[in-house]
Amino acid sequence: MGKRTVWGKWWYKFSRNPLSVVGLGIVCGIVFVALFAPWVAPYPEHAGPYVNYGEANRPPSFSHPFGTDAFGRDILSRVFFAFRSSLLMGLVVLAIVVPVGVTLGLVAGYFKESWLDVFIMRVTDIFLSVPPLILALAITSVLKPNLTNAMMAVSVMWWPWYTRLVYGMATSLRNEYFVQSAELLGASKFHILFREILPNCVSTILTKMTLDMGWVILIGAALSFVGLGEQPPKPALGTMVSDGARYLPEHWWMAVFPGLAIMLIVLGFNLLGDGIGDLFSLEEA
Amino acid sequence: MSQPLLELQDLSVHFRVYGGYLRVLDGVNFRVAPQEKVGLVGETGCGKTTTMKTIMRILPQPPGIVRGGKILFKGKEVLRMDTGEVEQMRRREIAMIFQDPTAALNPVFTIGEQLFDAIRYATGKETDHRFLHEVAVRALEEVALPDPARILTNYPIQLSGGMRQRVCIALALACPKELLIADEPGTSLDVTIQDQILRLIHRLAEERKMAVILISHSLGVIRDWTERVWVMYAGTIVEEAETQELFARPLHPYTQALLRCVPKLTGEGIAKGIPGRIPDYFDPPSGCRFHPRCPYRMEVCSREKPRLYGTSSHQVACFLYQEGKR
Numbered sequence: 330m331g332k333r334t335v336w337g338k339w340w341y342k343f344s345r346n347p348l349s350v351v352g353l354g355i356v357c358g359i360v361f362v363a364l365f366a367p368w369v370a371p372y373p374e375h376a377g378p379y380v381n382y383g384e385a386n387r388p389p390s391f392s393h394p395f396g397t398d399a400f401g402r403d404i405l406s407r408v409f410f411a412f413r414s415s416l417l418m419g420l421v422v423l424a425i426v427v428p429v430g431v432t433l434g435l436v437a438g439y440f441k442e443s444w445l446d447v448f449i450m451r452v453t454d455i456f457l458s459v460p461p462l463i464l465a466l467a468i469t470s471v472l473k474p475n476l477t478n479a480m481m482a483v484s485v486m487w488w489p490w491y492t493r494l495v496y497g498m499a500t501s502l503r504n505e506y507f508v509q510s511a512e513l514l515g516a517s518k519f520h521i522l523f524r525e526i527l528p529n530c531v532s533t534i535l536t537k538m539t540l541d542m543g544w545v546i547l548i549g550a551a552l553s554f555v556g557l558g559e560q561p562p563k564p565a566l567g568t569m570v571s572d573g574a575r576y577l578p579e580h581w582w583m584a585v586f587p588g589l590a591i592m593l594i595v596l597g598f599n600l601l602g603d604g605i606g607d608l609f610s611l612e613e614a
Numbered sequence: 615m616s617q618p619l620l621e622l623q624d625l626s627v628h629f630r631v632y633g634g635y636l637r638v639l640d641g642v643n644f645r646v647a648p649q650e651k652v653g654l655v656g657e658t659g660c661g662k663t664t665t666m667k668t669i670m671r672i673l674p675q676p677p678g679i680v681r682g683g684k685i686l687f688k689g690k691e692v693l694r695m696d697t698g699e700v701e702q703m704r705r706r707e708i709a710m711i712f713q714d715p716t717a718a719l720n721p722v723f724t725i726g727e728q729l730f731d732a733i734r735y736a737t738g739k740e741t742d743h744r745f746l747h748e749v750a751v752r753a754l755e756e757v758a759l760p761d762p763a764r765i766l767t768n769y770p771i772q773l774s775g776g777m778r779q780r781v782c783i784a785l786a787l788a789c790p791k792e793l794l795i796a797d798e799p800g801t802s803l804d805v806t807i808q809d810q811i812l813r814l815i816h817r818l819a820e821e822r823k824m825a826v827i828l829i830s831h832s833l834g835v836i837r838d839w840t841e842r843v844w845v846m847y848a849g850t851i852v853e854e855a856e857t858q859e860l861f862a863r864p865l866h867p868y869t870q871a872l873l874r875c876v877p878k879l880t881g882e883g884i885a886k887g888i889p890g891r892i893p894d895y896f897d898p899p900s901g902c903r904f905h906p907r908c909p910y911r912m913e914v915c916s917r918e919k920p921r922l923y924g925t926s927s928h929q930v931a932c933f934l935y936q937e938g939k940r
Binding site: 505506511513514524 | 736
């Protein structure tokens with residue numbers, strides 16, 4: 330028996346499912362190559378407006394593991410740089426969506442059956458009733474297509490999920506005795522919302538955030554696939570798939586490798602999300 | 615008689631439900647003098663907790679509706695207070711503890727963090743950490759918890775039920791209050807711990823010159839720890855007397871029946887119970903709410919609601935004790 334530390338216990342719970350560890354590995358790997366893309370990528374200059382028709386349409390080889398595209402750019406290097414915008418998209422969207430969605434959900438849940446609840450939740454329902462991708466497409470096509478607007482569009486369609494999630498938890502937590510005793514001690518509404526109810530929702534929110542990273546990135550890729558995300562010549566996974574699709578099937582590597590990259594990033598965050606969910610499960614550790 | 619600390623006048627609280635109202639409280643009159651230890655007894659579902667929640671203004675509304683009556687605390691009308699005044703009242707004047715100590719503490723914070731918050735509220739935004747720590751340790755010492763400094767760093771799950779109830783009391787009384795409402799404070803604990811908790815409440819009340827409302831359905835508890843008893847039946851007060859007097863000379867047929875139900879070690883009285891059951895609040899009996907179960911019922915009982923008869927030291931809501939009878 331070694332020493333029982335807090336971190337050791339967390340790791341024990343997390344690592345009991347090997348797939349979580351795989352997910353953590355994938356995510357760490359992707360974050361690493363994205364952060365250090367200029368140093369890790371074999372041809373960093375290929376991430377920009379670089380053209381070398383002499384090297385164009387090369388199949389995967391040792392010098393170009395993922396092959397090259399129609400302009401002679403190394404696809405592996407471009408995938409590394411594309412991870413940057415994908416991760417940035419996920420982070421920014423969640424950074425906007427979580428505070429907004431969670432606050433609205435808390436307020437609506439705590440003041441259940443008041444006009445606030447009705448107003449917030451009906452607006453939420455309206456947003457949820459529109460198919461998310463269509464809404465995002467509509468917003469981005471009205472605005473100028475670029476990464477910032479794509480992030481805004483996805484944020485607009487994403488917050489209601491957090492509102493719904495937290496609303497459900499807040500409506501049950503507000504009846505807990507510890508919330509009542511806080512009220513009895515004269516705690517303010519702000520204290521009750523953010524110090525009593527919110528901390529009891531954190532585990533669920535955190536799990537959903539990790540899972541959502543993958544989904545937001547997928548939506549981002551879908552937007553860039555139809556040309557509404559990061560604009561060329563900057564690399565984006567969706568754009569690379571759609572450009573490469575034109576050369577299918579003979580130059581298959583142009584679409585397949587960026588596609589696999591999307592799959593990998595979504596898979597990684599999903600496995601990690603499940604692992605984080607396990608951390609907070611009440612089963613014996 | 616001096617001015618009461620708390621006074622309820624004809625308090626009526628209904629709950630809105632499908633197809634109408636549940637008439638849960640029907641004209642409750644109740645008084646607590648400063649520093650008095652008062653007991654409130656009655657069956658489960660007779661409205662004891664609803665009454666207290668109404669006083670503390672934590673009755674969920676909707677579905678609850680205050681239909682009439684007044685609550686006066688130190689002469690102020692509680693039901694007319696705005697949110698700020700209610701918060702001040704809860705922070706400085708009235709404390710309440712619940713039956714189930716396991717659910718009354720937030721599971722994700724340490725005892726210390728929760729105590730600090732409570733103290734900050736009661737004293738008005740004192741942020742000096744050393745001061746908070748000092749007050750918190752003293753509060754835990756007062757409720758006779760060993761090793762307060764360690765308990766401050768514990769999470770609720772690490773404490774036993776009895777310890778948690780003590781923490782709840784410490785939370786409620788971290789700062790001086792004038793009235794403590796203890797809603798069945800030991801019911802979910804075993805009998806020895808329950809006794810310790812009640813002893814503790816009694817001691818604190820004596821030391822701090824605090825009034826206590828002890829809610830219980832256990833007559834033994836009421837007898838041991840209160841000076842005056844109010845008996846509640848189906849949302850009405852049926853009898854009020856000094857504790858000694860009530861147990862020696864119960865007047866209301868319901869109180870008499872209730873006392874007969876207490877199992878004795880000799881074995882008599884065990885299976886008696888009170889025939890019938892607590893009435894349906896949706897369509898309560900007319901007149902006296904006890905009349906369908908009452909062995910002495912008269913014609914007038916189903917027609918009129920009895921007021922409290924008797925002297926100020928012993929009052930009873932029963933027509934048997936109207937002037938000129940008995």
